[in-house]
Amino acid sequence: MQNWQLPQNLRWSFQHMAEFLPTAVISRGLEPASKLPAAHRDLDSIMLAPAGPEEAPMSVGSVMGMSDTDGWMLLHRGSVLTEQYFGEMTADTEHLLMSVSKSLVGAVAGALYDAGMLDPEALLTDYVPTLADSGYAGATVRQLLDMRSGIEFSEDYLDADAEVRKLEEAIGWAPPAVPGPTGMYPYLSTLRQKTAHGGVFEYRSCETDMLGWICEAVSGSTMPTLMSHLLWGKIGAEADAVIGIDQYGTGMFDGGINATLRDMARFGSLFLNDGHSVGGKRVLSADWIAQTLAGAPDSREAFANSPGDNRMPGGMYRNQMWFPYEGNDVLLCLGIHGQMVYINRPAQVVGVKLSSWPLPQDASKLFPTLRAFDAIAAELGSQPPVPLQEFLPLFIRPARTHPVAEDA
DSSP: OOSTTSGGGHHHHTTOGGGTSOEEEEOOOSSOOOOOOBOOOOOTTOBOOOSSTTSOOOBHHHHHHHTTEEEEEEEETTEEEEEEEOTTOOTTOOEEOTTHHHHHHHHHHHHHHHTTOOOTTSBHHHHOGGGGGSTTTTOBHHHHHTTOOOBOOOOOTTOTTSHHHHHHHHHTSSOOSSOOOOSHHHHHTTOOBOSOTTOSOOOOHHHHHHHHHHHHHHHTSOHHHHHIIIIITTTTOSSOEEEEBOTTSOBOTTTOEEEOHHHHHHHHHTTTTTTBOTTSOBOSOHHHHHHHHHOOTTHHHHHHTOSSOOOOTTOEEETTEEEOSSSSSEEEEEETTTEEEEEETTTTEEEEEEEOOSSSOOHHHHHHHHHHHHHHHHHHHTSOOOOGGGGOSOOOOOOOOOOOOTTO
């Protein structure tokens, strides 16, 4: 707990979280893993479009090599074109996702919406009445999903006094500098309102933590059970995922989930297939996916007026997903220290990169990674479909057989 987030320790700690922090299992269930056929090809040599006249030429391989990559892979039309691991990471490694976790929690909220259990326009106090005494009084579920509440919460990871760091102290991820609330829910209850709810987009991890609380209150189940039933057990995952938990067993919803590279590619495929898994199972409704892609009428305006420097002109944030460009062709799940799921719908591409950047945020590594995936998508999107027989022989790893958790 003292030193796991020091830069020199990140590569190890991101791949061994369950060995030094309390976690809970998100069961994959007993269904067979969905098949990911192999159609391997060289993507490293694809060149990026230059960002400017003075930029030295960069290839996909050089970007992956200079950005502390632990593992990356790319699916095209459901087939694995490349899958690479560095250092000690393997296909079986459960890697900390950081804020990519937010997109998984957003998908659980979507599944609850699909089941008629969660109303995005409802007040949070409709589900958790005790929030009437917190800064979240008067906020809606929709405002959590799109990070547009008016709550006061600093996401400055390099400021030891920022709320994002105080949250880590409250849940036991870091030793507390001064005594404070113990546990996720007690900490969230102390947050105060800064501006009117429903204003501009402002990236705040507490929004996802509150969304997780609402999902648990609506369902009467813990997030590991919910995610197993509604998401992980349906995408054809090969491995269980795990989530960091606080002193009372509450999940670290905004950044505590750990999963394998291949299973994150399966998750990303939901947004290519209008809510279906790569195995064809319905996981999220086409309605939820459509709402995510469309955004609200003012989503892009709210994003453009954000007090943070998002460096994504024309983009938006919707349902715990990033849209880095105008339009809805490209979606991202993003996490600090270099975690990314890239989804390009026209090119039918899902890219996943798990990393251990020394700094939490690094534009010199984030945006070349995005451009690398864009370059791959541009190359592949211009090609005709590959005949099915060329996918053979299939690269299929056997499903792990894990016992289902008693409450799952």
